[in-house]
Amino acid sequence: MAPRVRLVLVHGSQLSRAMWARYPALLGPDVDLVLPDLPAHGARRGEPFTWDGALEVVGEAVGTDDGVPVVLAGHSLGGYVAMAWAARNPTRLHGLGLLGASAVPAGPGAALYRGLARVEHRLGPDRMARALDRQFDALLPPAFAALLKEAGYGFDGIPDAWAGVMGQCRPEMLAGVTAPVLLVNGQLDQLRVDVRRFRRAARSAPWVHVVTVPRGLHVFPLTHPAETVAALWELVSWARRPA
Incomplete structure (x- = not known):
């Protein structure tokens, strides 16, 4: 039996833990998968989003140091939250994965985020939900798209x-x-x-690998789960190495 690894996957903005629904079957039984919902998303949609609250959710998912190696990864918003948690706990993890979170959110990069926020505010939650429904219907298998719709979106x-x-x-x-x-x-x-800037910044890491998913959009963890798991498996395999 392979040594157990705890893999914490943090969803992106608007979505919920439901985005990882296809991952347990791809990862197999020897990975303890933990899938938290961030504040204002999923089962926590009634809670306000705060940065400290998001970090607390991730900390609860990582858990106490019980000897099980932990890999933490997140997509988009979840990637930035994961990075912030790792920065506060730099020696706690056995692997850190940033998925779709390699843009500096300042200067010109910040304009993209502000623009998206303005568009979403102008459209309102109902129209935004219908737009996401159409996007997922076009990109995803019907059963998975239906699961995301049922889980709902977190716009607030x-x-x-x-x-x-x-x-x-x-x-x-x-x-x-x-x-x-x-x-x-x-x-x-x-x-x-x-x-490249993110790669250079991780100067204390034993290694930093960059993976590009061919033809993948920003939602590649939804559309390309097998390729995403193959990339994450590199971290899981490293975490299983003898101390």
């Missing part, structure tokens, strides 16, 4: 969530992280623009 926390990302997150936060760092992005993902 977007302004505070992305304000936290823009105010708190910089690639230099990776400087003290002693775990391997994996930077995974879709080939067509706009949030991969600063991946």
Whole structure:
């Protein structure tokens, strides 16, 4: 039996833990998968989003140091939250994965986030939900798209969530992280623009690997789960190495 590894996957903004529904079957039984919902998302949709609250959720998912190696990975908003948690706990993890979270959220990069927030605010939650429904119907298998719709979308926390990302997150936060760092992005993902800067920033990591998912959009963890798991498996395998 392979040594157990705890893999914590943090969803992106608007979505919930439901985005990882296809991952347990791909990862297999020897990975303890932990899938938290961030504040204002999923089962926590009634809670306000705060940056400290998001970090607390991730800390609860990582758990106490019980001897089981922990790999933490997140997509988009979840990637930035994961990076911030790792920066506060630089020696706790055995692997850190940033999925679609390799753009510096400052200067020109911040304009993208502010623009998206303005569009979503102008459209309102009902029209935004219908737009996401159509997107997922076009990109995903019907049963999985239906699961995401049923789980619902979290729009209320977007302004505070992305304000936290823009105010708190910089690639230099990776400087003290002693775990391997994996930077995974879709080939067509706009949030991969600063991946080299993130790679250079992780100077305490034993290794930093950059993976590009061919033809992947920003939502590549939804559309390309097998390729995403293959990338994450590199961290899981490292975590299983003898101390």
